Amino acid sequence: MKKLFLTMSILALCSTTFAQKVSPLWTDFVEAKQAGKTPILPDFSFAGYHFSEKPIPEVSGKKVFNVVDYGAKPNDAEYDDEAIQRAINAAEKSKEGGVVFFPSGKFLIAADTDSTKYIRISKSNIILKGSGSGSGGTEIYQDKMRINGRQIQFKPTDLSAKKLTTITKDADRESFWVEVADVSALKVGQDVVIRHKSEEFTKIYFAPLQLKPEWSRLFGDKGGMLINEIHTIEKIEGNRVKFKNPLHFDLRIVKSAAFELAAYNYIEECGVEDILFTSNWKTYGEDFVHHKNAIHDYAWEAVGMEYVKNSWVRNCEFRDWNEGLYIRSGYQVSVLNVNFKGKKGHASVHARTGYGVLIKNCNFNNAQHHGAGTGYSAVGTVITQCTLGSDQNIDIHSGQPFATLYDDIKGGVFYNLGGPEPGHPHHGKHLVLWNFQHQSAKDQHYNFWDLNKRRNYTIAQPILVGFQSDHKVSFENVGINQDQGKQVLPKSLFEAQLTLRLTGKNTAK
Template sequence: MRLLNNKTLRAISVLCSLTFVPCAIAEVAPLWLQFEAAKANGDEPTLPDFSYAGYDYSESELPDISSWAVFNVTDYGAIANDENYDDQAIQLAIDAAQNAGGGVVMFPAGRFLVSPNETVGENIFIRASNIVLKGAGAGDNGTEIFKVNKKVNNGEYIFEVSPTSTGESVITTVVANAQRESFEIVVADASQLSVGQRILLRADSVELAQSYYSPLTIRSEWTRLLNDGFNLREIHSIAAINGNTVRLREPLHISLTIGSTPIQVRSYNMINNIGIEDIRFKGNWDSYPEDFDHHKDDIHDYAWNALRLDNVENGWIQNVEFKDWNQGIYIDGSAALTLRNITFTGKKGHMSIHTRRSYGVLIKDSADHAGHHHGPGVGYWGCGTVYLRYQMLAGQNIDSHSGSPYATLFDNVTNGHLSNNGGPHESYPHHGKHLVAWNMTLEGGPDSYNFWSASRNGHTFAMPYFIGLQGKSVTFTEGTYSANELLGQMAEPASLFEAQLALRLGSTAPEQPEETEEPEQEPEGETGGEQQPTEETPTPQPNQPNASNTSGGGAIGGLLLTLLMVLAATTKINYITRRTGN
């Protein structure tokens, strides 16, 4: 998506210098150009294709549930704004919807109390497909589900969503190497596979760990990699079968190399079309008389946990607030989920969102105002996770929670930093290959990063990629990162996820950004700090000439600005024509 070619850029630069017109041509990231070219030529792109994330991999809108059967919790005994607990009534409404083959479990406005005791295991469960929990809005006059009493146990959440059985069975094995970002695998016997089937590619291989991380050194403290190997858990669906060649709907995010440990193709049981929307979930962590202290005890870490999804595909959570929780949303072994317009408020707790062993989870247009200890998170062999326009509290950190998650995109994530990642030391590194930060804004954290350090609770990422990194100026240790393009400025396209999705679905090119004053370049390895306007050079407003333009550029400056707009428009038209073939 090159906006202007190099000769045109140089010519405009000369004209700008002659006429005193400050120019700002949005620069396209070289890694985006490489991705475009690789896709056009059928080659392996450097960056993963993150567009296979979200409900139905973002190929369709969320379901219209207006015609679904409605099961109002008040018809099953729940009463808003009273002093009685509504767990049983809510479960009865869910069970009725499940027995009917699906439906909307409706909550009217008001507060509903849950968790009448501290007994671990007494939660509210969704076990079947096509169930939506829907409230009357997450605001003050909407629906609030209030968990009163704590249930102190790691892994226990008041709402738990999963199929009754999550067992797996080996169907066949992969028998030929397959390149990352490709779509085909060759198996020993495809007779028990079918189009549309969900499968799990699974292997626990020390050999894979060594080849995957080479030439990086696996440290002796990282015993799970050294002893148990890389735990491949990549979820896929079958698009086509030709003999023993299986075409996947979504790309591999890791290369498959045949070695001494077989790569198994397993059955994988999932429920689908699970939705949660327009509800405020309220914990009671704010009533506890201590501020959060990480790992002080299980109460601080796990007392009030909200929502857990296991083995869910094509699900969504939208327009939901989580207030005063120790842990918010935990996602495990799931695929093709969309979380949007999620907010975390109230008292700081342990974790906001964490996804692991999953494929293609999209979290977008959300914010953590509580500043939970573990910010937007991934972990344990998950891949294809996308955080898009996620706002952290100032100085909060992302959380790559060890266990070698890979192919993660932080796209237009703001206000946070990259250090203090969690997870047990034996499960390091924090992240495998292809962590990508695109137009991310740093705030807080350390002044320098060595991404393959032996330090605890740091940032061991395997050769990450940074494009358009802005905010706090930091330095990176050479040899520990793959790229650091367009330092201190917005990269084009503005969103990698949205550009990749538009490219895949054949949409028109993303809109060009407004012209802004081009920041000075920082030395390689540093991000550019924010530029401060001076009295001598007032900050120009968008689409308005700077004072120096009007006085020094005169008619030539105006003609040049017109020329720039014509050139940009012509280039965009040519680009769209080339993309669409029209």
């Protein structure tokens, strides 16, 4: 009987496997890459630490700065902010940086409500490492509320973005070359930002979709969709520049404003790992209500990473937070194996105004109103192989991010997307939902370009492939909707694109 059951199970598994269909959009992507043409799908493989081309380094062999040696004491009633900062300052004075190490125990921070106070990392090669995020590991606990004050901030001191040159010709989406007016300030290996903002280009980009007058940030002499796409220069030939990573929009020269190349200043090789972050939001005497007030939205905020390159957060847990992890202007950043738990709060992890932030193997557990999200000019954000709670919102927070992938996701919904109406649309082109498993308590209908409802969904022609749901879900104003109700191959678009780029192998054959 057991053998019969096992045989039937294997046959059922094989039947399911063979029934899966290779997505036509995947076939288009492979063939277009081989022919040197523009695929329908963006190439999302340029995401994560060093574009996922090498693993995050182990910290063994790096100089260690133990916070206890600088005055921190775990498991007592004293606050450890100053001692932790002293350890970080010592690591920053070291030529190679180092590991700021937290032994097992609970470390207290935030003795008062002054939101201008925080722990600051402003140089490269600094890693905050604990002794594990589970039982017997390291806990960092924010006591007092500090509204709009992230308690640990990675951020360089110099945020200037000097203009280097202008782009002089159109360039197509998914291409690598641009032509510029002057290459004298450019060099191979340099990181630059394609920067542009104009109403004229915005209308070209969204055409033929209608733009609502209430989206006021798009209009006027200083209005428009903000382009802020970060690239690394791989080659210079005459006045032509080749990037390592592709453009994710059709660059079209307009008369009203130039497309500039500007400097990108950053710190790099920074990390956070093996730490449990907790806060006193758990004991606040009210349950979370979205946008009730600043306390509910922003009183306890954990970690910010701004203008960081080739950096990471991994093997951590954020428990009882209004906001867990905020990434701004991040470039090649990985968030791996991170759990969000505890009393419900506002935002879990949010990536904006960067390129290639990878959020992978994370669990959101309905611990925040918003699951993993993006907004405000972010490009190439990848959320893959993650779980959200039933009816937990994905966060597309206005400000026209574009080329975002939600890939092999279990759980989550799209209603009540964030951001103020003047900053709509929520998303530009090429939001891709690949093998997304929608979970909700009731049926849902999504109109992705609804100009009538204030808090609805303004996403420009999204691409849905292998969309599945536990209740009936219907759509309007979709760009492409293929194979609804069926899982397609490849199961993970990100992993398949990465393998194709690095090895040339098509894993979905």
